[in-house]
Amino acid sequence: MPKETEEYLDKRIKSFVWEGRKKAPIDHEILFLSVEEGGKNLLSIKDRNSAIAIKLLKTFLTTGEDRATWCDLASKGLRKEVSDRPKVEINARISPFIQTWAPLQKKLPRPLKRMVKTANKFRLKFDALALTKDVKGELPLWFHTGAKKDLGRHNNSVCATCLRNKHGVRSVDDILTIIERNYHRHSRRRNCACESCKLDRLRGCESPYKCQEEAIKILDCINEKWDPRLELNQPNAELTEEELTRNSAALIEKEKVIFDPRIAIDRVEDGYRVFCDNTSTSPAHQLDPIEGEDDPSDRAVFIGSCVTVNEDGEYCSAGGIWYGPEDTSNMTVRMSKKLASKEGGVAAAMLYAIQNSPREVSLHFTLDSKRILHALTKGLQEYEDKGWLNVDDSSLLRAISAALRGRGTRCTLREAGEQDRWNMSKANEQARLGLDDGAPTVLNTDIPEAYKLDGIKLSSGSQSMFYKAIKAERHKPERMKTTIMLDITRHAARDLSGKTPTDGDIWRSIRNPDISRTTRDFMWRCMHQAYKIGPYWTNIPNFEHWGICRHCQVEETMEHILIECNAPGQETLWNLAQRLWEMKGFQWPEMTHGRILACGLVDVQNSAGKSNKGANRLFRILISETAHLIWKIRCTRVIERGSDPSRYLSEAEIHNKWLYCINTRLKTDALLTDTRKYDKRALKIRTVQDTWNGVLKNPENLPEIWVRQSGFLVGIPPLQ
Numbered sequence: 215m216p217k218e219t220e221e222y223l224d225k226r227i228k229s230f231v232w233e234g235r236k237k238a239p240i241d242h243e244i245l246f247l248s249v250e251e252g253g254k255n256l257l258s259i260k261d262r263n264s265a266i267a268i269k270l271l272k273t274f275l276t277t278g279e280d281r282a283t284w285c286d287l288a289s290k291g292l293r294k295e296v297s298d299r300p301k302v303e304i305n306a307r308i309s310p311f312i313q314t315w316a317p318l319q320k321k322l323p324r325p326l327k328r329m330v331k332t333a334n335k336f337r338l339k340f341d342a343l344a345l346t347k348d349v350k351g352e353l354p355l356w357f358h359t360g361a362k363k364d365l366g367r368h369n370n371s372v373c374a375t376c377l378r379n380k381h382g383v384r385s386v387d388d389i390l391t392i393i394e395r396n397y398h399r400h401s402r403r404r405n406c407a408c409e410s411c412k413l414d415r416l417r418g419c420e421s422p423y424k425c426q427e428e429a430i431k432i433l434d435c436i437n438e439k440w441d442p443r444l445e446l447n448q449p450n451a452e453l454t455e456e457e458l459t460r461n462s463a464a465l466i467e468k469e470k471v472i473f474d475p476r477i478a479i480d481r482v483e484d485g486y487r488v489f490c491d492n493t494s495t496s497p498a499h500q501l502d503p504i505e506g507e508d509d510p511s512d513r514a515v516f517i518g519s520c521v522t523v524n525e526d527g528e529y530c531s532a533g534g535i536w537y538g539p540e541d542t543s544n545m546t547v548r549m550s551k552k553l554a555s556k557e558g559g560v561a562a563a564m565l566y567a568i569q570n571s572p573r574e575v576s577l578h579f580t581l582d583s584k585r586i587l588h589a590l591t592k593g594l595q596e597y598e599d600k601g602w603l604n605v606d607d608s609s610l611l612r613a614i615s616a617a618l619r620g621r622g623t624r625c626t627l628r629e630a631g632e633q634d635r636w637n638m639s640k641a642n643e644q645a646r647l648g649l650d651d652g653a654p655t656v657l658n659t660d661i662p663e664a665y666k667l668d669g670i671k672l673s674s675g676s677q678s679m680f681y682k683a684i685k686a687e688r689h690k691p692e693r694m695k696t697t698i699m700l701d702i703t704r705h706a707a708r709d710l711s712g713k714t715p716t717d718g719d720i721w722r723s724i725r726n727p728d729i730s731r732t733t734r735d736f737m738w739r740c741m742h743q744a745y746k747i748g749p750y751w752t753n754i755p756n757f758e759h760w761g762i763c764r765h766c767q768v769e770e771t772m773e774h775i776l777i778e779c780n781a782p783g784q785e786t787l788w789n790l791a792q793r794l795w796e797m798k799g800f801q802w803p804e805m806t807h808g809r810i811l812a813c814g815l816v817d818v819q820n821s822a823g824k825s826n827k828g829a830n831r832l833f834r835i836l837i838s839e840t841a842h843l844i845w846k847i848r849c850t851r852v853i854e855r856g857s858d859p860s861r862y863l864s865e866a867e868i869h870n871k872w873l874y875c876i877n878t879r880l881k882t883d884a885l886l887t888d889t890r891k892y893d894k895r896a897l898k899i900r901t902v903q904d905t906w907n908g909v910l911k912n913p914e915n916l917p918e919i920w921v922r923q924s925g926f927l928v929g930i931p932p933l934q
C-alpha cells in the first residue's frame with residue numbers, strides 16, 4: 215500500500231475516533247495501546263502493512279520446494295547492483311540477508327527496496343544459539359555473517375578470486391571439502407603431482423597449493439560458533455528420540471520430564487530473526503561437571519510458593535525451596551512487590567536453586583505450576599521463537615532456561631502429585647516465611663552472552679505476531695495526568711475491595727461489559743483527563759473564564775462536576791443512587807472521584823466472605839451510569855443552555871432522567887438474556903436477577919423468574 219494511502223486511512227480513523235475534531239484531546243498514540251495499557255487497541259494501518267511486509271520477507275527467506283517463483287527473480291534482482299566498497303564480486307553474492315554486503319538501494323525496483331528497508335527497519339539478523347554441522351556448512355562463505363574482521367582482507371584476495379571462479383567455492387562446505395581432501399604425497403609446489411592438485415589444475419587453477427593454504431586461512435576467519443570443524447562441549451547431551459517421546463508422556467502422567475538442552479538449529483531459515491538487536495559470537499559450551507567428594511550427584515528439590523495481600527492491599531509473594539528436613543540448603547526467596555505472583559514465586563525459587571547448586575548436581579524439581587512446567591519443557595521452543603512476547607515472568611523463565619542449558623548435568627521437572635503432599639506443604643511453608651517485611655531476595659537474571667537469543671524467529675512468526683511485536687515497540691506515551699488518575703483510582707479501589715489493583719486491572723475494570731459502551735468511553739476519557747474542562751482552559755489566554763463553573767465560581771474540574779457542584783444535578787442523582795443501593799441492603803460509601811472510577815473493582819462480600827457478584831454488578835452499573843448522567847446534565851446546562859439559571863433542569867426532570875436511565879438499563883439487561891437472539895453472548899438469567907433483586911418495585915407481584923415478564927421497574931417512583 216502506498217504511503218499516502220496509509221496516511222490517509224490512519225487520518226480517517228483518527229478523525230472518526232475524535233468525532234471530527236481536528237486536534238485530538240490526548241496523544242493519538244494512546245489509542246493504539248492495548249486495553250491493559252490504557253489504550254483502545256486500535257488497528258494501525260501503517261503497522262499492519264509493516265507486518266505484511268515482514269511476512270513477505272519470511273516467504274522470501276523460506277527455502278524448500280514450495281518456494282515461489284518470484285523469490286528466485288527477487289534474489290537475482292538483489293544481487294544485481296551492489297555498492298562498490300568493499301568490492302563484492304558477482305560470484306560472492308548469495309543473499310544480502312545472510313551475508314555482510316548490501317544491495318544498492320537506489321537501483322532496486324520498488325518491491326525489493328521495500329523488502330530491504332523492512333529488513334533494516336525491523337532488524338533482520340542471522341543468529342542461533344548453535345547450528346548443526348550441516349547448517350554451518352550451508353552458509354555462504356564469502357562475506358560470512360559470523361566472520362571475524364580478518365575475512366574482509368581475504369574476500370577479494372587473488373586466491374579468493376581463484377577459489378570462487380575456478381574451484382567454484384560458494385559455501386562453507388565447499389571450502390571444507392578442499393581442506394579435508396586427500397593430500398597424499400602432496401608438496402608445496404605449483405606442479406605438485408598429487409591427485410588434489412591435479413584436479414585443481416584441470417579446473418584452471420595456476421597454483422593449487424597456494425589456494426589450498428589460503429582456504430585454511432579463510433576458514434580460520436569464521437568465528438568458533440560457526441566453524442564446522444568445531445563441536446560444542448556438551449556433557450549433557452541432547453535428548454534421543456526415545457527420550458523425547460517418553461517426555462511427552464511423562465508430562466501428562468506427572469512424571470519426570472527431562473529438560474532438553476537442545477539448542478542447535480537444523481535449517482538455515484530458522485536462523486533468521488527479526489526485532490533482533492544483538493547477536494552473539496560466543497559458542498554455547500556447557501559447564502563440565504566436576505565430580506564432588508561427598509555430595510550426591512542427584513538431588514530432589516520441591517518448589518513451593520505463596521501469594522497474599524498485605525494490610526496495605528499490596529500483593530506479596532515468595533518462593534520456597536525444600537530439599538528435606540533440616541537441610542541447610544532449604545531456602546526462602548522473597549519477591550519484589552512489583553513481580554509478586556504465585557507462579558513468579560515458583561520461577562524465582564527455581565532460578566535460585568539452580569544458581570546455588572554445585573555444577574555436578576543433577577537437580578530434580580517438583581513444582582506445582584502447570585504454566586511454568588510447560589514454559590520450560592514443551593513450550594520452551596515456542597516461547598523462545600516468539601521472543602517471549604507477552605509471557606509473564608519471562609525474565610525469570612529465560613534465565614532458568616539459560617542456566618539449565620549451560621549445566622553439564624541432566625535436570626528433570628515434574629508436576630507435584632498426591633504422593634508429594636507432605637514435601638510440597640513443607641516447600642510452601644518455606645515460602646510463607648518470606649511474607650514478612652524483609653527485603654526481596656537478590657536474583658541474578660542476567661543471561662550469559664552465549665545463551666542470549668534476541669528477537670523473534672522469522673520462520674515461526676505470523677502476521678498477527680509481527681503486528682504485536684511492532685506494537686510492543688511503539689513509543690508508550692506516558693501521561694502525567696493519567697498516572698495521577700490511576701493512582702487516585704488505585705487508592706479508592708483499595709477502600710472498596712481491600713486489594714490494590716495494577717494499572718492493567720484498572721483499565722480492564724473500566725472496560726467491564728456490565729458498563730454500557732458510551733459510559734465505558736466516558737470513564738476512559740475521565741481516566742486520561744481528556745475532557746476540555748477547568749484546568750485545560752486556565753493556560754489559554756482569553757479563554758481562562760471557560761475553566762470556571764459559572765454556577766459556583768470555582769475552577770470546574772471533573773471532581774467538581776461529579777461530586778461538588780451546587781448546580782442542580784449531582785447531589786440529587788447521588789441521593790437516588792444511594793437510595794437504590796440501600797434498598798439492596800448495603801451501606802452507601804461516601805462518593806469520591808476515585809471511587810467512581812474504581813467502581814468496576816468493588817468487592818462486596820456476603821457473610822461467608824464470598825464475593826457478592828450480583829451486588830458488585832449493581833454497584834458498577836449504578837455508579838458508572840449515575841456519573842455519566844451527571845456529566846451529560848452538566849453539558850446540557852453549560853454548553854447547550856449557556857449556564858443560564860432560568861433554563862436549568864428542574865429537580866423533577868433530573869430525578870426522572872435518572873430513573874429513565876436506570877430503568878432502561880434494567881430492561882436492556884433482561885432483554886440480553888434472550889438466548890435465541892444472543893446465543894452464547896446472552897446474559898445468564900441468574901446474573902440479571904442477582905443484580906436487580908431487592909431493588910424492584912412491588913416484588914411480591916412478580917414471578918420468581920421475572921426477567922421473562924414485562925412491566926418491572928426499580929422501586930423508586932417518578933416525580934410529577
Ligand SMILES: [Zn+2]
Nearest residue numbers: 400406408411
Ligand atoms: Zn598437491
Ligand SMILES: [Zn+2]
Nearest residue numbers: 376377419425
Ligand atoms: Zn586456485
Ligand SMILES: [Zn+2]
Nearest residue numbers: 701702704705
Ligand atoms: Zn499512591
Ligand SMILES: [Zn+2]
Nearest residue numbers: 763766779780
Ligand atoms: Zn459548580
